[in-house]
Amino acid sequence: MTGKKEEQVAARGRRKEEVRNRILDSLIGLLSEGGDINHDRVAERAGVGRRTVYRYFPDQAALMQPLWDRVVALAGPGVKFPGTMDEMIASLPVVYRGFDAIAGLATVVRSTPQGRAVRLAQKDRRRKSYTSVAADAVKDLPPEDRVLATALFQVLHTTPWLEMRDHWDLGGDQIARVCGWAIEVLLKDLAVRGGKPLAEGAV
Incomplete structure (x- = not known):
């Protein structure tokens, strides 16, 4: 029985x-x-x-979370919010190759109201992750500039894919390489900038 x-x-x-x-x-x-x-x-x-x-x-929010999880799973296990700056940089090729692998779906997520709703459902998680990742690099900046620099790190980690693919015919590996270079340049500037505001230009 x-x-x-x-x-x-x-x-x-x-x-x-x-x-x-x-x-x-x-x-x-x-x-x-x-x-x-x-x-x-x-x-x-x-x-x-x-x-x-x-x-x-x-509810609607409960629909968005599993939809986001399914999209990320289709892109590959390495596509996720980073835990450290080193992890963020190292994951760039994985992230951009993952977007290439689901190009149609990744384009929809980045270019339609529905896709935007799915992405915005992750806003709090995204901000928390990247704020933690960038905290040490931006700690000496004025408070507003800390937010600006952190936002730029997040953008470089995931966002250029569609523009660079559509307008420059670039693939994931190329996009990862140039975004990695840009992040490294920013980190070098922040390392010597101290508390100098971003508006005063590169050091």
Whole structure:
């Protein structure tokens, strides 16, 4: 009897996982097409009831997080928010190759209102990560300049991909190389700048 109950529990778990994956796949499909992302459209595309979608993902924010996680997983395990400056620099080739690998989806994420909503859902996590990563490098700057420099590090780690791909026909390895160079130049300047404001130019 115990064995039968365990089998039933395992079967229910597999069914739940299957439904969850169908919902996640429908999210990716809607995002790829640039369509509105809401519970009704997800349910229709996944072939499940609206209440089922709400049971797994109770609000709009809950839809955005797994969608972000699925996009990042498709780009590869090395595509993530960095923990240290060294990790950020070392991950550049992995990040930009990952974007190349999912070029269509990565373009949608960066160029549509739906993609922007997915990215903005990670705003707090993103800012916390890069603020921690850049803290030592920017510590001597005036407070406002610390934010500016930190924001630039974050931009160089992920953001130039679409512009450089579209307008310069560059690939991930090339983009990673030049962004790595730019980060290293910034770090060298910050190392000798001390508390000199950014507005006073490079040291």
